[in-house]
Amino acid sequence: MILGITGPTGSGKSTVTSYISSLFGKSLIVDVDRVGHEVLTLSFIIEKLSDLFGKDILDEKGNISRPALAKIVFLNNDNLEKLNKTVHPEIFKKTERIIKENKNFYDIIVLDAAVLKKIGIDTLCDRNLIITANEDIRIKRLTDFRNINYEKAKAMIESQRNICFGNFYTIDNSSGIDCIKEDIKKFLNI
Numbered sequence: 001m002i003l004g005i006t007g008p009t010g011s012g013k014s015t016v017t018s019y020i021s022s023l024f025g026k027s028l029i030v031d032v033d034r035v036g037h038e039v040l041t042l043s044f045i046i047e048k049l050s051d052l053f054g055k056d057i058l059d060e061k062g063n064i065s066r067p068a069l070a071k072i073v074f075l076n077n078d079n080l081e082k083l084n085k086t087v088h089p090e091i092f093k094k095t096e097r098i099i100k101e102n103k104n105f106y107d108i109i110v111l112d113a114a115v116l117k118k119i120g121i122d123t124l125c126d127r128n129l130i131i132t133a134n135e136d137i138r139i140k141r142l143t144d145f146r147n148i149n150y151e152k153a154k155a156m157i158e159s160q161r162n163i164c165f166g167n168f169y170t171i172d173n174s175s176g177i178d179c180i181k182e183d184i185k186k187f188l189n190i
């Protein structure tokens with residue numbers, strides 16, 4: 001089974017992903033954010049992005065400086081759209097390749113992706129799941145478990161207001177993983 005998991009920051013996607021992985025004999029978790037970071041190291045992507053946004057996004061070694069790129073794209077929706085149009089197709093291709101290379105070796109492959117729908121990798125999945133949680137809970141998780149200050153946690157949540165997570169099966173994780181284990185098993189038919 002190829003399972004896509006999405007949802008806003010602080011909702012508990014990674015915790016749910018780990019739990020689901022534990023329910024199967026052989027599982028592979030694909031962190032699509034990490035795939036995105038790898039895509040930013042491809043020479044043709046570096047070239048395209050530096051053409052689009054200037055050489056200031058490069059570090060002293062000529063690699064993409066993610067903090068410098070973030071300053072340019074997250075304050076400007078047009079720039080964010082240009083970034084997405086450049087990197088999302090490559091993230092899709094790389095994720096598709098990972099699935100093809102591994103699907104015969106695992107009982108389940110779980111794609112953990114905040115922008116599953118926007119990239120289009122939901123189409124690679126047999127099933128898709130949205131994990132949600134109350135905003136106050138999400139802020140608390142970000143500040144307590146990821147050591148992010150309140151203002152940054154609030155800004156991260158605010159930046160996702162307009163993201164379409166999809167019209168998939170949804171599980172509310174506000175009360176924590178122990179309260180949703182049966183819902184997850186029901187969703188997975190196990």
